[in-house]
Amino acid sequence: MSENWNNAVREVTSKSLEDLCFLIPGADEAAFADEVVTAAACVVFEGPKTGTVLIEMRGGLLQEIATNMLGDDAGESHRRDALGEVANIICGHIVPVIWGAEAVFSLRRPEFPDDLGASLKSRAVFAAGSVAFDSGVADVTLFVD
Amino acid sequence: MALRVLVVDDSAVMRSMVVKVLHMTGLPIVEIREAENGRAGLDALELGGIDLALVDINMPVMDGLTMLDNVRANPKLASLPIVVVSTEGSDKRIKELKEKGASFIRKPFAPEALVDAVISAIGGG
Numbered sequence: 001m002s003e004n005w006n007n008a009v010r011e012v013t014s015k016s017l018e019d020l021c022f023l024i025p026g027a028d029e030a031a032f033a034d035e036v037v038t039a040a041a042c043v044v045f046e047g048p049k050t051g052t053v054l055i056e057m058r059g060g061l062l063q064e065i066a067t068n069m070l071g072d073d074a075g076e077s078h079r080r081d082a083l084g085e086v087a088n089i090i091c092g093h094i095v096p097v098i099w100g101a102e103a104v105f106s107l108r109r110p111e112f113p114d115d116l117g118a119s120l121k122s123r124a125v126f127a128a129g130s131v132a133f134d135s136g137v138a139d140v141t142l143f144v145d
Numbered sequence: 146m147a148l149r150v151l152v153v154d155d156s157a158v159m160r161s162m163v164v165k166v167l168h169m170t171g172l173p174i175v176e177i178r179e180a181e182n183g184r185a186g187l188d189a190l191e192l193g194g195i196d197l198a199l200v201d202i203n204m205p206v207m208d209g210l211t212m213l214d215n216v217r218a219n220p221k222l223a224s225l226p227i228v229v230v231s232t233e234g235s236d237k238r239i240k241e242l243k244e245k246g247a248s249f250i251r252k253p254f255a256p257e258a259l260v261d262a263v264i265s266a267i268g269g270g
Contacts, residue, residue: 020253069158081158088203089252092232104235107203109155 005098005127005142012094013055013131013140020089021068029132035059037139039079040116041087045095047105051126051144053091054117057083059136084110090140098127098142117141148267149176149194153186153212154201154230159252163199163230163259170260183212190222197267200247202231213245226266230254 014025035058042054057065066074066082074082087110095105113119120143128141150167154160160179167174178195180186184207186200198216202209209229216222227247234251242249248266250258 016253019255066158069162078158081156085156085159085252089232092234092252096235101234101236104237105233107233109203109205 002127006129008097008129009094009127009140009142010129010131012097013090013129013138016086016089016093017065017131017133017138020086021065023064023068023133025131025133027132027134029130029137032059032132032137035136037116038062039083039112041080041083041110041112042117042120043087043091043110044108045091045105046108047095047099048103049095049099049105049144051142052120052123053087053094054120054141054143055083055087055090056117056139056141057136058139061133061136061138064133064135080112084112086138094127094140094142146196146267147173147175148196148263149178150174151178151180151186151189151195151198153180153183153189153198153204153209155181155204156201157181159201166254166256166259169256170263172260172263183207183209183215186212187215190216190225191219195225197226197228197263199228199230202229202233213242213247217245226268228259228262228266 017023037056039062040056044052066079069082123143126142126144130139152160152163180189182204200209229247229249232252239249248262250262
């Protein structure tokens with residue numbers, strides 16, 4: 001893994017959640033060290049490179065994202081929808097950062113793996129980064145086929 | 146000019162956010178309709194009365210690019226202003242959209258950027 005690409009994953013994740021959900025990163029990730037993954041989504045991208053972006057949510061981050069996007073009435077289906085949209089946006093932004101704005105990538109619709117992405121983790125990681133917010137942590141991992 | 150807007154996105158959350166932002170923009174919007182894919186979007190357009198469509202790319206049933214092609218091929222709808230709202234923002238994709246007469250705005254977006262894209266699409270900018 002290149003530390004440059006890990007930084008790019010963190011920067012795209014921070015900016016996407018800040019712009020989309022008004023969340024300010026910078027909380028202490030260590031405070032969430034014992035928190036388990038509560039939700040995950042992945043997006044497959046296809047183009048000059050093919051791969052998958054996996055986003056995992058720890059702590060109460062997903063609830064805060066959904067509430068910020070929709071208001072207090074965000075139920076389970078809305079939380080899943082919001083997570084998929086976040087995954088889609090992070091994937092759509094990280095891929096051109098790494099492979100250039102000239103490259104055309106198609107993104108598949110977000111999927112929500114029953115195993116919260118555990119089976120993906122047998123694959124080689126191209127880049128990964130975690131961003132902590134007051135309510136929890138977003139862990140983003142990029143796999144390339 | 147009173148605007149009747151169609152928002153086409155498979156994500157109910159994203160449609161809701163776009164609708165909220167549209168209401169915040171100060172644009173003269175009198176009606177907003179929603180559709181969850183390109184096919185449903187085309188059906189809504191064929192009913193008439195829409196002045197502008199905001200269309201996602203990545204959707205089931207019919208994606209936004211296919212919907213755009215269908216709109217441009219339909220003499221009754223061909224001149225409809227369309228803003229494509231998507232995470233997919235490669236230079237080539239944006240050029241392709243411009244050639245098809247669509248404006249583009251990348252998710253996530255600020256309300257001001259949506260206003261600019263709408264004004265550009267309806268020919269005011």
